[in-house]
Amino acid sequence: MLNGVGHPVRHAKLRHYLMCPPTYFDVTYAINPWMDPSGHVDRALAARQWSGLVDAYRSTGHRVDLLEPLADLPDMVYAANGATVVDGRTLPARFANPERDAEAAVHTAWHWRNGALYGGGNIQPAIAINEAEGDFAVLSRRILAGHGFRTSPEAHRELATLTDREVLSLELVDPRLFHLDLALAVLDDERDHIAYYPDAFSQRSRRLLGQLFPDALIATKLDAYAFGLNVVSDGLHVFIPAGARQLRELLAVAGYWPISVDLSELIKGGGGVKCCTQEIRPARTAQLVLSQLLAGASS
Ligand code: ARG
Numbered sequence: 001m002l003n004g005v006g007h008p009v010r011h012a013k014l015r016h017y018l019m020c021p022p023t024y025f026d027v028t029y030a031i032n033p034w035m036d037p038s039g040h041v042d043r044a045l046a047a048r049q050w051s052g053l054v055d056a057y058r059s060t061g062h063r064v065d066l067l068e069p070l071a072d073l074p075d076m077v078y079a080a081n082g083a084t085v086v087d088g089r090t091l092p093a094r095f096a097n098p099e100r101d102a103e104a105a106v107h108t109a110w111h112w113r114n115g116a117l118y119g120g121g122n123i124q125p126a127i128a129i130n131e132a133e134g135d136f137a138v139l140s141r142r143i144l145a146g147h148g149f150r151t152s153p154e155a156h157r158e159l160a161t162l163t164d165r166e167v168l169s170l171e172l173v174d175p176r177l178f179h180l181d182l183a184l185a186v187l188d189d190e191r192d193h194i195a196y197y198p199d200a201f202s203q204r205s206r207r208l209l210g211q212l213f214p215d216a217l218i219a220t221k222l223d224a225y226a227f228g229l230n231v232v233s234d235g236l237h238v239f240i241p242a243g244a245r246q247l248r249e250l251l252a253v254a255g256y257w258p259i260s261v262d263l264s265e266l267i268k269g270g271g272g273v274k275c276c277t278q279e280i281r282p283a284r285t286a287q288l289v290l291s292q293l294l295a296g297a298s299s
Contacts, residue, residue, distance in 0.1 A: 007253070007254045007255040008188075008191060008255065009255060010188065010235060010236040010255045010256055010257075011235050011236055012060065012061070012234040012235050012236035012237055013189075013190070013234055013235045014061055014062060014063070014234070015057075015062045015063070015234050015279060016062070016063045016065070016117075016118060016279070016280040016281075016282065017057060017062060017063065017064045017065070017232075017277050017278065017279055017280065018064075018065050018066075018067055018079055018082075018083075018110070018277075018278040018279075018280055019050075019053075019054060019064055019065075019066060019067065019079050019276055019277060019278070020066065020067040020068075020069050020076045020077050020079045020082075020276075021047065021050060021066065021069055021077070022043065022046045022047055022050050022069070022077040022265075022266065023043075023047070023069040024069055024070070024071045024072070024073065024074055024076070025041065025043055025046050025047075025074055025075075025076075025077050025265075025266065025269065026041050026043070026074040027039060027041055027074070027268050027269055028074055029099050031097045031099060031100075031270075032175075032176075032178050032270040033175050033176050033178075033270070034176070034267065034268065034269070034270035035268070035269055035270055036268070039268060041265065041268055042265055043265075045264075045265045046077075046265035046266055049261075049262055049263050049264065049265055049266065050077065050263070050266065050276065052261065052262070053239065053261050053263065053273060053276060053277075056239055056259055056261060057232075057239070057277075060234065060237050060259075062234065065114070065117075065280075067079060067082075067106065067107070067110055068106070070102070070106060072102075073100070073102060073103055073106075074269070075099070075100050075103070075269060075271075076103055076106070077266060077269070077271070077276055078134075078269070078271040078275040078276060079107075079275075079276060079277065079278040080132060080133040080134055080181065080271075080274055080275050080276065080277055080278050080279075081093055081095070081100070081103070081131045081132050081133065081134045081179075081275065082103055082104065082106070082107030082132055082278060083104075083107040083108070083111055083132050083278060084130075084132045084133055084136045084138075084159065085111070085118065085120065085278070085279070085280045085281050086138055086143065086159075086162075086163045086165065086281050087163060087281060087282075087283055087284060088115075088118050088119040088120045088121070088122065088281070088282050088283025088284075089120070089122040089123075089124070089162050089163055089283075090111045090115070090120055090122065090123040090124070091124055091126055091130065091132070091155075091158065091159055091162050092104050092107050092108040092111065092123065092124075092125070092126055092132075093107065093126060093130055093131055093132040094126040094127070094128065094129050094130055094155075095129070095131060096129050096131060096149075096150045096151075104126070107278075108123065108125075111123050117280075118280050118281075118282035118283065119282050119283030119284075119285055120282075120283065122162070124158070124162045126155065126158065127154070127155075127158060128152045128154035128155035128158055129150065129151060129152045129155060130150075130151045130152070130155035130158070130159070131150040131151050131179060132278070133181060133274070133278060133279065134146075134150060134151070134179035134180065134181055134275065135147070135150060135151035135155075135179055135180045135181070136151075136159060136167075136180070137180055137181065137184055137185075137186050137194070138186065138189060138279075138281060139186060139189055139192045139194075140189055140190055140191070140192050141165060141166065142165060142166045142167070142168055142192075143159060143160075143163065143165050143166070143167045143168070144167075144168050144170055144180065144184065144194075145159065145167050145168065145169050145170065145180065146169075146170050146171075146172050146179060146180030146183070146184075147169055147170070147171060147172065148171045148172035148173060148178075148202075149172055149175065149178035149179070150178060150179060151180075153169055156169050168208070168212075169205075170184075170201055170205040170208070170209070171201060171202040171204065171205045172200055172201060172202075173199075173200065173201060173202050174199065174200045176225065177197065177200040177224060178270075179275075181229070181230055181274045181275065182200070182224065182227070182229060182230050182272075183196060183197050183200035183201065183224060183229055184196040184197075184200075184209075184229060185229045185230070185231045185233065185238075185274070186233065187217070187233045187235075187238065187251070187254075187256060188233065188235050189233075189235070190235065192213070193213075193215065193216070193217075193254075194213050194216045194217075195216060195217035195218070195219050195229060195247060195250070195251075196209060196213075196216055196217075196218070196219060196229065197218075197219040197220070197221065197223065197224035197229060198210075198218065199221065200224060217247065217250045217251065217254060218250075219244075219246070219247045219250075220246050220247075222244075222245075222246065223244040223245075223246055223247040226241055226243035226244045226245075227241050227243075227244070227263075227267055227271075227272030227273070228240060228241060228243065228244020228247040228248075229244075229247070230271070230272035230273055230274040230275055231244075231272075231273050231274055232273050232274050232277050232279075233256065236256060236257055237256070237257050237258075237259050238251050238256045238257065238258050238259065239259050239261050239273050240258050240259070240260065240261065240273065241260070241261060241262065241263065241272060241273065242260040242261075242262065261273055263276070
């Protein structure tokens, strides 16, 4: 079904997210161009903004589980970087920078303890460097994977083997957009509708994106630098910073409902909405049980 301006009518799909409170959030080192260790971080404000995001997810019906934060790991709030879960199969991260190394084990332990929640149990130790959903964008069948700054192309192959899915490599070239999730957003993971900022990619990757996604929304540099592509979409609601004005307009025309989220304090570490949000994509059987339970509950 199409809306009045020829776009499909959008539907929200209930999601399961894993997030980590910014209890120890700080900028004490610089591993990306946004981080300035000489600047000031207001941790109380970061906590309020982060809670606002959790509330926004829960009030739109999504499930949010929490990971216990650890002191000395100031980047743990960026939970998207800790593991990738596709069809209940989990590839934990292996971080590029030693400063974040210890986060991977915390994520792995959470998934071992809680895998039953999502029909998981297949947790494969990572061999090559991968920063999880920072560089992996999951579509209906394919997975898009970034490389150039953090995740290595070998890790793309590891994820393909674990998930039995095609993984398409994309090369990132702008150091400010060092993860794929800063340069490209999945808006509808059933119809494979995405938004991206072309100049963040090498010429070859840009060409590939243009061929594969002719209906993609094209973001500007202003949108991308306002963390406008670092968003979470449930298929209808798109949780997005207010600063990404032009992209918000494009989203609204395309039938999405942009929901403003302010994470200005967390942006000081180089991460926004998507960085704070790890999506747990259940095994198909678990999904079925969940939807039957939900159908039972509402009938
Ligand atoms: N300070 C963190 C780092 O440089 C920011 C991570 C951003 N996360 C993301 N999913 N893009 O690793």
